[in-house]
Structure formats: structure tokens, C-alpha cells
Amino acid sequence: MRTSQHNSSHGKSSKKRTSTKNLQKGLAIAVIVITLALFALIYILYSIIQENQDSYNQIVLSQQNYESRTIPYRRGDILDRNNTYLATTQKVYNLILDPQQILLDEENYLETSVSALVSVFGYDASELRTLIHENPSKQYIRYKRQLSYEQKEAFENLKEETNKKNASQNSKARVRGVWFEEEYKRIYPYNSTGASIIGFVNGDGMDGAIGIERSYNEELTGINGREYGYLNDDSNLERVIKSATNGNTIVTTIDLKVQDVVEKNIRQWQNETGSEHIGVVVMNPNNGEVLAMASEREFDLNNPRDLKGKFTEEELWDFGLKEARDTYNRKHKEEEPISLEQVTEHFSDEDIRSYGQQVAWNQNWRNYCISDTYEPGSPQKIFTVAAAMEEGVINGTESFLCDGYQEVGGWPIACVKTSGHGNLTVTESLMQSCNDCMMQIAAMTGKVRFSKYQKMFGFGSRTGIDLPGEADAKSLVYDENNMDAASLATNSFGQNYNCTMIQMAAAYCSVINGGSYYEPHIVRQILNEQGAVVKRIDPKLVRETVSESTAAFIREALFRTVSEGTGKAAAVEGYEIAGKTGTGEKYPRGNNNYLVSFCGFAPASDPQVLVYVTIDEPHVEDQPHSSYASGVFQKIMTEILPYLNIFPITDPETDLETFGSVLPEREGITDNTALPEPEETKVYETDEFIEPGAREGAGVPAQLPGGIPEESSEAEEEELSSGAEETAETEEAETETSG
Numbered sequence: 001m002r003t004s005q006h007n008s009s010h011g012k013s014s015k016k017r018t019s020t021k022n023l024q025k026g027l028a029i030a031v032i033v034i035t036l037a038l039f040a041l042i043y044i045l046y047s048i049i050q051e052n053q054d055s056y057n058q059i060v061l062s063q064q065n066y067e068s069r070t071i072p073y074r075r076g077d078i079l080d081r082n083n084t085y086l087a088t089t090q091k092v093y094n095l096i097l098d099p100q101q102i103l104l105d106e107e108n109y110l111e112t113s114v115s116a117l118v119s120v121f122g123y124d125a126s127e128l129r130t131l132i133h134e135n136p137s138k139q140y141i142r143y144k145r146q147l148s149y150e151q152k153e154a155f156e157n158l159k160e161e162t163n164k165k166n167a168s169q170n171s172k173a174r175v176r177g178v179w180f181e182e183e184y185k186r187i188y189p190y191n192s193t194g195a196s197i198i199g200f201v202n203g204d205g206m207d208g209a210i211g212i213e214r215s216y217n218e219e220l221t222g223i224n225g226r227e228y229g230y231l232n233d234d235s236n237l238e239r240v241i242k243s244a245t246n247g248n249t250i251v252t253t254i255d256l257k258v259q260d261v262v263e264k265n266i267r268q269w270q271n272e273t274g275s276e277h278i279g280v281v282v283m284n285p286n287n288g289e290v291l292a293m294a295s296e297r298e299f300d301l302n303n304p305r306d307l308k309g310k311f312t313e314e315e316l317w318d319f320g321l322k323e324a325r326d327t328y329n330r331k332h333k334e335e336e337p338i339s340l341e342q343v344t345e346h347f348s349d350e351d352i353r354s355y356g357q358q359v360a361w362n363q364n365w366r367n368y369c370i371s372d373t374y375e376p377g378s379p380q381k382i383f384t385v386a387a388a389m390e391e392g393v394i395n396g397t398e399s400f401l402c403d404g405y406q407e408v409g410g411w412p413i414a415c416v417k418t419s420g421h422g423n424l425t426v427t428e429s430l431m432q433s434c435n436d437c438m439m440q441i442a443a444m445t446g447k448v449r450f451s452k453y454q455k456m457f458g459f460g461s462r463t464g465i466d467l468p469g470e471a472d473a474k475s476l477v478y479d480e481n482n483m484d485a486a487s488l489a490t491n492s493f494g495q496n497y498n499c500t501m502i503q504m505a506a507a508y509c510s511v512i513n514g515g516s517y518y519e520p521h522i523v524r525q526i527l528n529e530q531g532a533v534v535k536r537i538d539p540k541l542v543r544e545t546v547s548e549s550t551a552a553f554i555r556e557a558l559f560r561t562v563s564e565g566t567g568k569a570a571a572v573e574g575y576e577i578a579g580k581t582g583t584g585e586k587y588p589r590g591n592n593n594y595l596v597s598f599c600g601f602a603p604a605s606d607p608q609v610l611v612y613v614t615i616d617e618p619h620v621e622d623q624p625h626s627s628y629a630s631g632v633f634q635k636i637m638t639e640i641l642p643y644l645n646i647f648p649i650t651d652p653e654t655d656l657e658t659f660g661s662v663l664p665e666r667e668g669i670t671d672n673t674a675l676p677e678p679e680e681t682k683v684y685e686t687d688e689f690i691e692p693g694a695r696e697g698a699g700v701p702a703q704l705p706g707g708i709p710e711e712s713s714e715a716e717e718e719e720l721s722s723g724a725e726e727t728a729e730t731e732e733a734e735t736e737t738s739g
Contacts, residue, residue: 068229073222074184074529075205076247078198078212080256081291081524086198087213087301090187092146093180095121098139099132102177109176116162116175120155121147146185155180188301194259196367197252197293197467197522200301209304210365212250212522214468219526219535222247248534251525253289258282261639262292269615269632270296277616279368279501280636285509285607287539288518290465293502295368304365311360320356327355371469373476373498374616377584378433378626379508379599380494382554385426385438386511387453388445389550396426396553402436409486413439430557431565433581435493442492447483450491455479456545457507458517459499465520466537473498495584505612507545508599511554512578512607515546559604569630570600572637574648578604579633581626586617593617598629602637608646611636 078087102109114128121144135141159175166173186201199211206221208214225244262280269278275296282292300306307316321340324347329337338346347355366372388394402421405414415421415436421429429437442450454460460477462470476498478487490496502520510517519540526535546554558578561567566581579600586593596618601610613629613636620628641648 069181069227071225071227071241071244072182072184073224073244074246075186075201075222076220076529077249078220079249079251080254080259081252082255083251084256085189086194086252086254086256088187088189089184092148092183092185093152094142094183095144095147096179096181097128097132097141097143098177098179099135099141100137100139100177102132103136104176105172108172109174112162112166112173113175113178116155116158117178120158121151142181146183147180152180190256191300191302192298193256193263194254194292194294195299195301195304196295196297196365196369197254197259197290198301200304210468211367212252212467215466216250216523216526219250220247246529248529249527249531250523251527253284253291253522253524254293255291255644257643258640259292259294261636261643263294263298265632265635266294266296267298268635273628274619275615275617277368277372277614278632279372279614280632281369281501281505281612282636282640283505283509283520283610283612285513285601285610286516286518288506288509288520289524289539290502290520290522291609293367293369293522297364297366297368299364305361307357307360307364310364316353316356316360318356319359320352320354323355323359324352367467367469369501370465370467371471371500373471373473373500374595374614375495375497375584375586376499376504377494377582377595377597379504379580379582379597379612381430381433381438381492382511382558382580383453383457383507384442384445384450384492385430385557386546386550386554387450388441389553390453390546391445391449393444393449394426394441399423399425400429400434400437400440402429402434404436406436406439406489408439408443408489409484411486413486413489427553427557427560428565430554430580431561433493433566438492439489442488443485447478447485447488448480450488451478451480451483453545454491454497456517456543457510458503459497459507463500463502463506463520464542465502466522470502471500473500473503494582501612501614504599505610508601508612509607509610510545511551512558512601512610514548514551515544517542517545555604555607558600562600562604566626567598567600567630569627570598570633570637572602572634572641575602575637575641575646576604576649577602577637578607579630581630583624583626592623594624596624596626596629598626598633600630600633600637602641602646603649609637609640609644611640 074091075089077085077089080086102113110129110132114125114132117123117128118125123143131141131143155178159178163174184205186205188198188200195211197211199208199213199215201208201213208217208220213220223245226242227239229239262282266278266280269275277296279295280292281290283290299310311319321343324343325338325340328343328346343352385394389396401423402415402417404418404420405412407413413435415434417432417434421432421434421436424432424434424437426437426441428434429441454477460474460479462472464470478491478497483491487496506517506520519542521537521540523537525533525537528534555578558567558580559576561581562570562577562579567577567579570579570581571577577600579598582595582597582599584595584597586595595614595616597612597614599610599612601607611633613633615624615629615632618624618628
């Protein structure tokens with residue numbers, strides 16, 4: 001029995017050992033098979049890699065970040081007529097941080113790099129660390145803009161010294177992840193000189209905001225270049241550079257010296273006497289070139305948004321309220337308009353202040369000489385005479401009786417001398433600036449012919465000057481369809497229609513130069529970056545206005561106006577000065593607000609330079625008169641005539657006799673003819689002294705049929721730079737109506 005049990009137990013044990021051996025054998029085979037399969041797979045992968053190594057290398061390498069950067073263009077320069085830089089461009093540098101690179105080895109790179117930045121630039125260390133830690137994956141953060149070359153070099157030198165020193169000491173600390181990119185910064189060497197003409201660029205430096213920077217933006221702007229890398233067929237990294245195309249250079253007609261003289265005298269006037277506005281335009285009457293143009297509005301082109309000392313907080317708030325109200329009403333035309341008192345219900349204080357700031361900027365940047373309109377007053381009188389002479393209505397030998405007023409259309413319209421000038425020739429009527437004579441001459445001419453010449457002289461249409469923001473006074477000038485007898489009478493001496501300074505200056509040039517109306521312009525040439533002329537802006541003759549005989553008659557009459565008549569304050573010793581005074585009472589009449597002016601030129605017999613001065617509401621207690629403007633004219637001319645190589649006459653008596661002899665005969669007049677003198681208590685060296693109780697244009701209604709509306713009309717909407725957003729805003733150009 002025991003034997004049987006033993007045999008049974010032995011059989012089971014033998015089977016178990018056999019099964020284990022079989023299992024081990026199977027596992028061994030499986031391991032061998034798997035190993036062989038792995039080797040086979042490795043071999044296959046190796047073969048694939050070997051066969052496609054270049055392709056895979058390119059795929060991997062193409063996913064890496066190779067340096068690719070923009071090469072900025074250089075904006076073109078702006079020069080004066082003598083090639084003096086008015087605006088130029090300077091290379092500057094932007095500081096770039098690469099947090100990803102710095103944090104590759106934070107222990108060795110972070111503090112070393114931050115320390116170098118703090119040492120050179122004085123930046124806040126904690127701010128830098130926070131910025132880097134909050135942007136670990138970024139490779140490009142523009143931290144500071146427009147650093148100078150000296151600042152860049154100081155950092156680069158410190159970086160090099162630090163890295164060399166640490167390497168020599170077997171330290172891994174390095175300055176890493178900090179580099180610079182090139183940029184250009186617009187520079188205006190003369191700060192505020194010629195500000196409204198030159199203009200400035202928006203913060204990005206790409207677009208001009210006002211002035212030449214805007215009107216010639218396309219020429220001044222270049223095209224950015226690019227530097228980038230790529231892999232060639234041999235998997236080598238190659239770099240390609242596409243160079244930037246720089247902007248063209250603008251050569252202006254402006255003479256920096258003349259511009260400086262003009263602005264100096266404007267500042268002197270404002271500091272000593274002052275006025276609401278003062279404007280000066282200087283032109284070459286023989287080709288339409290503008291040599292200078294300025295007003296009391298000054299700002300630093302290098303910091304154009306600085307309003308410090310220009311407006312009070314109260315003024316800015318009032319500007320903001322009005323602009324916010326107008327903006328709301330424009331956007332909600334279907335709703336009930338809101339009042340100033342309701343503005344705060346719809347706008348936050350911050351919004352109102354922002355609106356006020358924008359209005360203040362636009363006012364400060366506004367070019368008074370081309371964007372503001374006014375009633376010109378007596379300078380208009382030469383056009384009244386010229387139109388009549390060209391149409392054969394008069395020949396210049398006639399005499400007219402001034403009895404102090406004309407009753408026209410039921411309105412008694414007064415002369416500047418209500419007691420009357422007596423009998424005056426045409427020349428004397430200009431010398432004495434007689435309204436009565438002008439009304440009679442205009443009546444003889446008639447509204448159709450008078451209106452034709454108003455258009456011919458450019459009133460009611462833009463001159464086309466190559467500056468942005470020129471006002472459109474079309475709706476502020478009569479034509480034959482809406483002109484009645486009273487408006488014809490008042491227009492004859494420069495009231496009840498509006499013009500701009502550049503319109504009046506261009507019209508004067510066309511008369512005194514012999515009848516050629518040139519389009520006023522501010523740019524002479526456009527040069528490429530090699531200095532070659534790519535475009536020449538030649539004088540553009542628009543039309544002929546008057547004959548040479550009429551021009552000569554006007555020149556002599558205006559010469560005598562300065563030498564014998566109302567313009568004596570404009571005389572410059574040794575020079576033949578000619579010109580016309582003006583004083584216009586502003587609307588609403590009767591408030592003792594005047595715009596005084598003088599438009600003159602030299603030499604009288606051969607005009608080479610014209611200067612037009614307007615002073616809006618002089619800050620004086622007495623009756624404003626044109627000698628204020630004549631005085632500013634005289635100071636400007638005294639300085640610029642010698643500079644422009646316009647020489648004084650050698651023998652005044654001989655030269656004046658010669659000048660008179662080449663002009664039309666003045667029938668019935670001798671050089672010794674006595675002109676009517678006003679009463680002793682009313683002797684002023686100005687045609688615009690207005691006797692107590694009488695005003696130039698007295699009795700003229702505020703609004704004649706079809707005439708100037710009581711409120712300002714809308715001029716051209718002008719886009720201006722918007723400040724914080726650095727974009728262009730649209731400003732509704734105001735029109736100032738004066739009487």
C-alpha cells in the first residue's frame with residue numbers, strides 16, 4: 001500500500017517538473033523572439049533615419065526660432081530753402097528682454113542681467129524680476145523705447161566686461177537675454193520755429209499729424225526692410241537681408257531766418273501789447289512761394305502735446321463740456337439734444353477732460369493763416385479799383401465826392417470820416433482809404449462784374465496751398481445771384497464777406513506782380529536719399545487777373561499810401577515801401593472789437609517780397625487802428641529786406657522821381673497837391689480811425705440777404721492727431737467772423 005502511494009506521488013512530481021521546464025523554454029523562446037524583433041525594429045528605424053536624415057534635420061531645425069527682424073526705414077528730412085534741417089531723423093534703440101533665455105539658467109543669468117540693467121539705466125530691480133517671472137515663455141518684450149546710442153553702448157560694454165570677468169573666474173554667471181533693436185526718432189532741431197508749417201508725426205513715427213509732415217507724408221514715408229534666415233538644401237542656415245527704402249527729403253520754400261524774424265516780432269507784440277490772434281504771411285509775389293508763415297499759436301514740435309501754461313483747468317473743462325455735448329448730439333440726431341448742464345449725465349469726468357484736451361491740442365496746432373477766416377477790411381479796396389479799371393469803368397483819372405456816407409438799399413453806410421473827405425481822385429481814395437469812393441466805384445462796376453473779379457482774385461475758393469486744413473470760405477462770399485446793392489457796397493471796402501490770410505496774400509501778389517495769380521506753395525523740391533531731385537514743384541500759374549497798366553497804377557497808389565497817406569507807420573528808411581492799411585469792425589458790430597491789418601511789399605516799383613500782417617482784437621484801451629499792424633510790418637521788413645539782398649535806394653529823391661515817371665499820369669494832381677486833412681483832433685496815421693459815433697460800415701445789418709450768416713460757418717473738416725491713441729481725429733475747423 002505504501003509502495004503504491006509512493007509511486008503515485010513520484011509521478012505527480014515528475015509531471016510538475018516537466019511542465020515547469022516547458023514553461024521556461026517557452027519564455028526563453030518568447031524573449032529571443034522579442035529581442036530579435038526589437039533588433040529588427042531598430043535596424044529598420046536606423047535605415048529610415050539614414051535614408052531621410054537631411055529631411056528630418058530640416059524639419060527639426062525649421063521648428064527652431066531663428067533671428068528674424070524688421071529693418072526700419074528712415075523718414076525723410078524736411079529742409080528750408082537754404083538746406084537747413086527743419087525736421088530730421090535720428091537712430092535710437094529699443095531695449096528688448098528675452099525671459100525664456102534668462103530663465104534657462106535662472107540661478108546664473110537672472111540676477112546678473114537684472115543687476116546690469118539697474119546699474120546702467122536705473123530701472124527698478126523688483127519690477128524687472130516680476131516681469132521676467134510672469135512671462136517665462138516669451139522671447140520678446142520691448143521694455144523701453146528710443147534709448148540713445150550712448151546708453152546702448154554703456155550697457156553693451158558692461159555686459160562684455162561682466163561676462164569676461166565671470167568666465168575668467170570660472171563662474172557661470174552671465175548677462176543674458178537682453179538685446180537692442182534699431183528704431184528712428186523724429187527730431188525737430190528748432191523746436192517751435194515754423195511749428196504749424198512743419199507739423200509733427202504721431203507717436204509711432206509713421207504718419208504725419210499736421211503741416212508738411214502730413215501733406216507730404218507719402219513722400220516722407222519709406223518701406224521697412226527685413227532680415228531673416230532659412231535652411232538651404234545642405235541644411236545650412238543662410239540669412240537674407242532686404243534693405244529698407246528710406247523716405248524722400250522735402251525742400252521747402254521757407255526761409256528759416258525770415259521765419260525766425262516773423263516769430264520774434266509776433267512774440268514781441270504779444271508780450272508788449274497782445275491780441276486774440278496775430279498772423280503774418282511772407283511771400284515772394286513773383287512765384288507764389290511762401291517764405292514764412294506764423295501766428296501767436298506756438299508749440300514745441302518735439303513735445304507737441306504739452307499744454308502747460310497755455311490753458312487753465314477751467315478752460316479745458318469748458319472745452320470738454322462743449323465738445324462732449326456736440327459729440328453726443330451728433331451721434332444722437334434722432335433724440336432731443338442735450339445741454340451743457342446735462343453733459344455730466346452722459347459722460348464721465350475723465351471723458352470730459354479728454355475731450356477738452358483734444359480741443360485744446362487742435363486749437364494750439366491750428367494754422368491761423370490758412371484755417372481761420374475773417375472780414376478783411378480795407379486791403380480789399382485795391383481789388384475794387386482793379387476790377388473797375390480792367391472793365392473800363394474807370395481809367396484812374398476820375399474824381400469822386402466823399403460826403404461821409406452813402407445810402408444804399410435803405411441803409412446809410414458811413415465812411416471812416418463821417419464829415420467826408422471831399423473830392424478825391426482814385427489814387428487819393430486808396431491813400432485815404434475812403435469807403436464812400438469805393439462804394440461809388442463798385443456801383444459803377446455792378447454786381448456781376450464785381451463778383452467775377454472776386455472769383456478771379458480767389459475769394460470764395462481754396463488757394464490749393466500744399467498744407468492741410470485750408471478753410472473753405474465758399475459760403476462766406478457773395479456772387480451775382482445773392483448780392484444786392486447793400487452787400488455790393490460793403491464788399492467794396494472789405495466787409496460782409498470772409499477770406500483767409502493766404503487768400504488775401506495770394507490775391508495781392510497777383511495784382512502787384514503784373515497780373516499773374518500763382519498758386520501759393522510751401523515746397524520747392526523732393527529729393528531721394530542720394531540727394532537727386534525726383535520732383536520739382538515749379539510755380540503754378542493759375543490765371544491772369546489784371547493788366548500791367550492796372551498793376552502799375554495800384555503799385556504807385558500803394559506807394560503813396562505809405563509815403564504820403566495812411567500807411568506812414570509802415571515806412572522803412574531808405575526803401576520804397578508800398579501797402580494798404582485795414583481796420584474792420586467785427587461782428588457783432590458796436591462792441592469795439594476790430595481786426596487791424598497791413599498788406600505791403602517792397603520795392604514798390606519791382607516787388608520782391610510781400611508781408612501781410614493781421615491783428616485780431618488788439619488789447620488796447622483806445623480805438624484800435626491799423627498802425628499797430630503797420631508797426632509790426634515795419635519791424636519785420638527792416639530786418640528781412642537786407643537779408644534778402646533787397647538793397648535800399650541810393651538817391652531817394654532821384655529814384656522816387658523815376659518811379660513816379662514810369663507810372664500812369666495822375667491827371668489834375670501834382671506831387672504837391674494837398675490832401676484833405678481831418679480835423680486837428682482826429683489826425684491818425686491810419687485810415688481806420690473811426691470818429692465817435694461812427695464806424696466803418698455803420699448801418700450795415702448783421703446779415704444781409706444771402707450774406708454772411710450771424711454764426712460762424714463750417715470750414716473744411718481737418719483730421720488732426722488725437723493724442724493718447726496716437727490716431728487722427730476729425731476737427732471741425734472754426735470760422736472767425738470779423739467786421
